[in-house]
Amino acid sequence: MPAAITVLHVQGRDPLAVEAALDAVFAAEERPRVLRLEGTYAAVLARLTDPDLSAAYRYLILRPHDTSPWTPILELGNRTEGLDVELSRRLDGAAVFTAFVYGDVVSGYRLARAAALVDSYLSDPTAITEEREAVADETDPDASDLDAARGHPERFADLLPSGTAPDDFARVVLRPGWWEERDAGSAPATSTAAAASTGDNESEEEEEIVDEVDRMRCIGLALELWAPDDYPLARDPEDIPNAVAGPAVVLAYS
Numbered sequence: 001m002p003a004a005i006t007v008l009h010v011q012g013r014d015p016l017a018v019e020a021a022l023d024a025v026f027a028a029e030e031r032p033r034v035l036r037l038e039g040t041y042a043a044v045l046a047r048l049t050d051p052d053l054s055a056a057y058r059y060l061i062l063r064p065h066d067t068s069p070w071t072p073i074l075e076l077g078n079r080t081e082g083l084d085v086e087l088s089r090r091l092d093g094a095a096v097f098t099a100f101v102y103g104d105v106v107s108g109y110r111l112a113r114a115a116a117l118v119d120s121y122l123s124d125p126t127a128i129t130e131e132r133e134a135v136a137d138e139t140d141p142d143a144s145d146l147d148a149a150r151g152h153p154e155r156f157a158d159l160l161p162s163g164t165a166p167d168d169f170a171r172v173v174l175r176p177g178w179w180e181e182r183d184a185g186s187a188p189a190t191s192t193a194a195a196a197s198t199g200d201n202e203s204e205e206e207e208e209i210v211d212e213v214d215r216m217r218c219i220g221l222a223l224e225l226w227a228p229d230d231y232p233l234a235r236d237p238e239d240i241p242n243a244v245a246g247p248a249v250v251l252a253y254s
Helices: 015-028 041-048 083-090 143-149 153-159 166-174 178-183 212-222
Strands: 004-011 033-039 057-062 070-075 096-102 106-113 116-122 248-253
Touching: 004 015, 004 083, 015 057, 015 070, 015 083, 015 248, 033 041, 041 057, 041 248, 083 096, 083 106, 083 116, 096 212, 106 153, 106 212, 116 143, 116 153, 153 166, 166 212
Parallel strands: none
Antiparallel strands: 004 070, 004 096, 033 248, 057 070, 057 248, 096 106, 106 116
């Protein structure tokens, strides 16, 4: 199973500005910086993932792709709730688009803009609870929680490439799997990545499995978070080519 992957992308800000904003966020929490290292991607990744490093919060800031206005940040330590909103606030309202995937279970995104959460999406709202704080019944989320997790690309239509309609983005990238089954009136599987079978024992047919890592890659491609024809960050960090991602900056906080 692929690892949990979370990548924040900050629009229109260079790595130095992103670094200063991260420092300010953790200084406000009285969490000092314990490591700052710059170098090739492979070298700084090895240092950042060192189990002996005494740091709960670890970030790897990548240089933006030449054709993209987004600066990616790999979050490799503890998750920080609301970090996207706080970064947007400290960067004068910049858009912060966070894409994530948890193994083969669920993928999704969050978009913060003007220091507020603008939109969010989960490929299967029943798969995990930490993204749905108000949901009490995991098997039957209420309508308001489902709407919040459904994804509303019309709210960031300006971030999609010219000619890409929000409805098409939703239909092709966001709806397949759990949402498509629910909208069709069938009982969705617990996870879009879990194979389910229908019919009797003599005629069983596997439902199509949605590859959540591929969905994350498609989200990155659609918003050109890296480049118009590639999104290499939807993979385990150690599998990202050194030439693609480096040089990079590591920041770690206690």
